[in-house]
Amino acid sequence: MTTALAMKTSSITRLLLWVGIFALFLSSCRKEDEIIPSTEEQGGKPEPAGPIKGFFLLNEANMGSNKSTLDYYDYETGKYTRNIYAERNPGVVKELGDVGNDLQIYGGRMYAVINCSNMVEVIDKHTVKHIGRFTVPNCRYIVFDGGKAYVSSYAGPVDPSQSQLGYVVEVDTATLKETRRVTVGYQPEQMQIVDGKLYVANSGGYNAPNYEKTVSVVDLASFTEIKKIEVGINLNLIQKDRKGNLYISSRGNYKDISSNIYRLDTRTEQVTSLGITASSFVILGDSLFAVALEYPKKKTTYILYDLEKNVVLSNRFVSSEIATSIKVPYHIAFDERRQSLYICDAKDYTSPGELLCFDLYGNLLWRQTTGDIPAAIAFVR
Secondary structure (H helix, E strand, O other): OHHHHHHHHHHHHHHHHHHHHHHHHHHHHHHHHOOOOOEEEEOOOOOOOOOOOEEEEEEOOOOOOOOOEEEEEEOOOOEEEEOHHHHHOOOOOOOOOOOEEEEEEEOOEEEEEEOOOOEEEEEEOOOOOEEEEEEOOOEEEEEEEOOEEEEEEOOOOOOHHHOOEEEEEEEEOOOOEEEEEEEEEEOEEEEEEEOOEEEEEEOOHHHOOOOOOEEEEEEOOOOEEEEEEEOOOOEEEEEEOOOOOEEEEEOOOOOOOOOEEEEEOOOOOOEEEOOOOOOEEEEEOOEEEEEEEEOOOOEEEEEEEEOOOOEEEEOEOOOHHHHHHOOOEEEEEEEOOOOEEEEEEOOOOOOEEEEEEEEOOOOEEEEEEEEEOEEEEEEEO
16 A cells, blocks of 8 residues: 555656646747837927838847847837837747848838848838848848849858858849849948949958958949959948948958048049048038947047048037947937937947937937847838
């Protein structure tokens, strides 16, 4: 009797143990699958929407965390909504993915370039619903022309030990299928299109300290690289002014060579150094606004530069108090209709960042908490 009771007790104990393990497993699954709801807070003051309704902000997040997120600001209500993509797309596995690098709107669609997930996510800009996605390994930036998307790619895996020549893929925006590709320099970054030519900033970031120094020029008709123009080391961003000149940022070598911005005259191919630091910059007419966190000194700068007179108008276009509160000025954007500047602060790269809105005189209008590492803004028209 005692032996039978002991055996029965042992069986019950094992059963309870397995039930506990199964319950723990289900609980774990529920947590992994749980959709984090969006949160809404008041940002700026409500105002008439006008031609630009608002903007989306892509949060990059840390590599390997798989938690890139999308926020939205509505001008008409003044409401700032965090993590809107996950809530609108509960069935999308892993949501936006790992390391959001670029965000652009073309037609009725929004394109989020997700670097470490090796894909471009295509989203309806009105409903924020998933439309589709296409694969581009180690993708970086995207531009558009004539119904085609052009995406820069490091070509190989996200691994500095496996450096290889990068390329740009052409994708039909109707079918989301690749149509052509062209080889450019090592680790290509941002691009611009001027007079039927695609200009690609090559960084060579995986080859440090032997960085690239060139901009690849690709003829769009034949989709071939027709030349390389030497500009500066470790190139990154590239913007154009209303005259067709290109402005290209160099990240330096993070040691004894500072970041810089160069002007490239696309007609003469003459290159001129502006001699100003920049992590991110934006052009408004004849004015260039640049923000930077300089290494290794970790000094922040906020420069306003006159492109017509070629002079620095201000070394700090925001107040000292506000400048001190910004830890890592990571990205800057400009709303041409409202004449508003937006600066993204990445803080410590691991916790939520912050978005700050200014007028053109550097006066702070409002600030709002974002996701981790706010990295790109796309305005909705």
